[in-house]
Amino acid sequence: MIVQADTAGTGAPAIAIAGLVKHYGSHRALNGIDLDIRRGEKIVICGPSGSGKSTLIRCINALEHHDGGSIMVNGIRLSADEGTVQDIRQEVGMVFQHFNLFPHLTALENCMLAPRLNRGIPKARAEKLAMHYLERVHLADHARKYPARLSGGQQQRVAIARALCMEPRILLFDEPTSALDPEMVGEVLGVMEGLAISGVTMVCVTHEMGFARRVADRCVFMDHGEIVECAEAEAFFQAPVSLRLRNFLAQILR
Amino acid sequence: MNGLPIDLDLAWESLPALLDGLKVTAILTALPLLFGLALAFPICFARMSDRRWLAFLAEAFVTFFRGAPLLILLYLVYYGLGQIQALREGPFWILFGSPFGCAIVALSLNHAAYMVEVLRGSLLAVPHGIVEASEALGISRRNVFIWVKMPLAIRYGLKAYQNEVVSFIKGTAIVSVVTITDLTAVANTIFEQTYDPFTPILCAAAFYWAFVNVVRLCFNLWRRWLNRHNTEDAAADAEAPGRVNALRPASDLKQVMP
Numbered sequence: 001m002i003v004q005a006d007t008a009g010t011g012a013p014a015i016a017i018a019g020l021v022k023h024y025g026s027h028r029a030l031n032g033i034d035l036d037i038r039r040g041e042k043i044v045i046c047g048p049s050g051s052g053k054s055t056l057i058r059c060i061n062a063l064e065h066h067d068g069g070s071i072m073v074n075g076i077r078l079s080a081d082e083g084t085v086q087d088i089r090q091e092v093g094m095v096f097q098h099f100n101l102f103p104h105l106t107a108l109e110n111c112m113l114a115p116r117l118n119r120g121i122p123k124a125r126a127e128k129l130a131m132h133y134l135e136r137v138h139l140a141d142h143a144r145k146y147p148a149r150l151s152g153g154q155q156q157r158v159a160i161a162r163a164l165c166m167e168p169r170i171l172l173f174d175e176p177t178s179a180l181d182p183e184m185v186g187e188v189l190g191v192m193e194g195l196a197i198s199g200v201t202m203v204c205v206t207h208e209m210g211f212a213r214r215v216a217d218r219c220v221f222m223d224h225g226e227i228v229e230c231a232e233a234e235a236f237f238q239a240p241v242s243l244r245l246r247n248f249l250a251q252i253l254r
Numbered sequence: 255m256n257g258l259p260i261d262l263d264l265a266w267e268s269l270p271a272l273l274d275g276l277k278v279t280a281i282l283t284a285l286p287l288l289f290g291l292a293l294a295f296p297i298c299f300a301r302m303s304d305r306r307w308l309a310f311l312a313e314a315f316v317t318f319f320r321g322a323p324l325l326i327l328l329y330l331v332y333y334g335l336g337q338i339q340a341l342r343e344g345p346f347w348i349l350f351g352s353p354f355g356c357a358i359v360a361l362s363l364n365h366a367a368y369m370v371e372v373l374r375g376s377l378l379a380v381p382h383g384i385v386e387a388s389e390a391l392g393i394s395r396r397n398v399f400i401w402v403k404m405p406l407a408i409r410y411g412l413k414a415y416q417n418e419v420v421s422f423i424k425g426t427a428i429v430s431v432v433t434i435t436d437l438t439a440v441a442n443t444i445f446e447q448t449y450d451p452f453t454p455i456l457c458a459a460a461f462y463w464a465f466v467n468v469v470r471l472c473f474n475l476w477r478r479w480l481n482r483h484n485t486e487d488a489a490a491d492a493e494a495p496g497r498v499n500a501l502r503p504a505s506d507l508k509q510v511m512p
Contacts, residue, residue, distance in 0.1 A: 061390055082395075089392035100387035104405050104483055113401060114391035146483035159387075166391060 012075055014039045014170055014201040015060060021068030022055055022225075029055045031225035032069065039169075042202045044212040044233075047222035048248065053205045056222070057172045060203070061092045074169065090118065093163030097175040099155040101147040107134060107158045108143040111165045118166070126165075133161040137191045153184030157191055164195075171195065173204040209253060213237060221245045259452040268444050268454055275440030276461050282426045282436060285358050287419065290365030297366060298373040312370070319367035325428050327364060332356040332432045353432040361426065368418050376411025377403060409480050416473045420466050427462075437461055 015037040022030035030052045037043055045053045058064040060071060062078060062085045071078040073088045102110050111130035115121045121129065134140050137157040147155050156176060163171060173192065177185045189211050196202060196215045206212065212219055212233060219236040221229040221244070229236070229245045240246045301312035319327070335341055335350050342351075349355035380403050388398045430439035441458035445451055 063386055063390060086392055086394065089390060092390075094387075094390040096383060096387060096390075098383055100381075100383040102384060102388075102402060102406075104409065104480075106483075114388075114393055117394070117397045117401065118392050148484050162391070 013037055013072070014041070014074060015203070016072040017056075017060075017069070018071075019069035020056070020059060020066055020071065022052075022059060022064060022066050029225050030059070030066070033225075033227055035220065035227065035230070037201060037203065040199045040201055041217045042196050042215050043204065043218050043220060044216040045203065045205045045220045045222060046207055046209075046212070046248070046252075047228075051222040052225040053220075053222045054174050055225075057094075057174055057203055057205055060170075060172060061089050061094055063094075090166065091168055092170045092172060093166055093168035094172040094174065095156070095159050095163055095176045097179050099147070099152070099159045099179070101155055101158055101162070103147050106144050106146055107139060107150065107161075110147070110158055111162045114162070115165050130161070130165055133164040134158070136164070136194070137161045138187075151184060152180045153187045156180065156184075156188045160188075160191055160195070168200070170201040170203070173202065173206065175205050175207075177206065177208055207252060209237070209249075221248065223248075260456060261450055261453045264444075264448060264450060264453045265457050268440075268457060271440050271444065272437065272454070272457055272461060275435060275437035275458070276465065278435060279423070279426055279437040279462075280465070282354075282357060282361065282429055282434070283419075283423050286361035286365050286426075287422070289358065289362040290369055293362060293366035294369035294373055298370045298377070301370055301374055302377070316367045316370050319363045320371070322364075324360065324364050324425055325431065328357065328360045328428060328432060331360045353429075353434050357429040357432060357434055361422075361429075364425075365418070365422055368422075369415075372411050372414045372418055373407070375414065376407035379410040380406045412473065412477055412480065416470070419469060419473075423466055423469065424462060 013036040015035070017033055017035045017037075020030050020033040021028070033052075033056060045056065047053050055064055059066045060073060060078075065080060066078075074091050076084060076088055078084065078088055101107075102113065105113065108127065108130050111133060112123075112126040115129055116123065116126045131140060131143060134143050137160055139154060139157055139161065142150060142154060142158075147158065150158065160176075176192070177188050180188065185208070189208060192202075192204070192211070193215055202215075204211075204216075216233045216236075218230060219233050220227055221236070221240075221242075223244055229240065229242050231241075236245075237249065240249055297312045297315055300308045301316065303309050303312075322330075331350070332353060335356075341347060349359065384402060384406070385398060388402045389395075393401070426436060427438040429436050430442065435443070437458050441454040444454035448454070
């Protein structure tokens with residue numbers, strides 16, 4: 001409940017990243033990242049593969065441990081301490097490229113697990129909560145199905161509902177549509193656009209530039225572990241400054 | 255003799271004794287399976303620990319008890335430990351003083367060593383992404399283990415576990431060398447009394463076969479229950495085949511109909 005005390009404060013950023021460094025062996029995956037994300041802001045991060053964009057958002061909820069610099073999430077400074085990590089993860093939901101649903105649980109049970117285990121919510125209430133969010137991703141009819149019986153787009157929407165059930169203030173998306181068949185991309189992006197309106201802070205690694213244009217407040221372009229350009233969506237696409245971003249956009253918008 | 259190698263009258267007469275032997279075999283299976291599994295968990299955690307010395311100790315345990323032939327292990331426990339005077343005078347003599355206790359100890363250690371590896375393999379088979387997803391939801395490590403890792407590991411390891419249990423059941427026949435009258439020992443006694451080699455041995459074999467198959471059927475039921483997440487909707491589809499194409503993408507159908 002540290003977090004509640006903090007949100008009463010003034011416009012402190014939802015996420016404040018300063019001088020973030022991450023190594024994989026001798027490879028420098030993140031090379032001094034500075035980024036402040038305001039509450040309710042929608043950020044899209046793009047860049048060529050290996051540029052460090054996934055690593056960056058995985059550092060935010062400590063799925064990767066950073067080697068230098070600092071990350072503040074809702075005013076809590078991220079450290080290696082297990083309790084702190086746990087506190088931050090309660091506030092930060094994440095959606096993965098490969099959905100990562102629990103295959104042995106139904107869609108409904110997937111959504112119920114974390115609220116029940118983390119908050120000790122009784123079964124009936126957890127079920128109501130889960131159904132609420134499954135309805136929100138338009139999957140109430142599929143609540144009793146196991147993930148193996150759902151399409152990729154449906155699985156990803158369950159994964160979004162699962163993250164929402166913890167009622168996080170911040171949502172991280174790690175290439176949520178990259179593993180989907182093209183015809184299913186739309187349904188997932190549609191749900192994400194709906195979320196964007198709700199006021200949750202969103203950080204989304206994606207190559208869906210149409211989505212970025214419609215939803216993002218700011219876009220971030222990364223290359224070689226650095227932020228090359230960070231601008232409001234309109235400027236980002238209309239007037240890219242760096243040559244690297246111009247080349248990247250030319251490639252991706254072809 | 256009536257042309258059959260089996261003397262039906264003798265078989266019938268031997269039935270009660272053989273059933274008693276089967277009972278002993280069943281107990282000598284059940285208890286070590288229980289103790290061995292209970293022992294395997296902490297050793298498996300040690301084996302997977304980041305602490306080098308702990309992992310090394312666990313690995314040494316596995317290497318030793320998996321490498322030692324069960325018969326040698328049984329001799330060591332039954333005859334060897336009895337040589338230690340301190341043990342003979344200590345409270346554990348209740349256990350090590352009886353052939354039954356020794357057999358339980360030796361079988362449990364042997365089973366534990368195999369189960370450590372079965373368990374470890376199953377836990378390592380749990381996809382990393384699923385564990386990450388649980389962690390990202392803020393679920394504690396303990397709960398991730400209980401509610402995500404273990405349920406999936408059981409599914410991945412069930413076949414290997416079944417193999418180990420089946421070969422373990424047959425392996426218990428070795429306890430007759432330390433004077434325990436299990437199924438094999440009973441059959442052997444009847445053979446020595448009647449000089450009929452076929453009837454008692456074949457009857458015992460039939461009992462073993464039945465026992466192993468009951469275990470196999472139990473495993474099948476267990477597996478079917480665990481895998482309901484892959485089969486349940488398939489059954490529903492079979493009831494209403496007309497719906498299938500309308501509701502399921504083609505990629506899903508392949509899973510339903512291999």
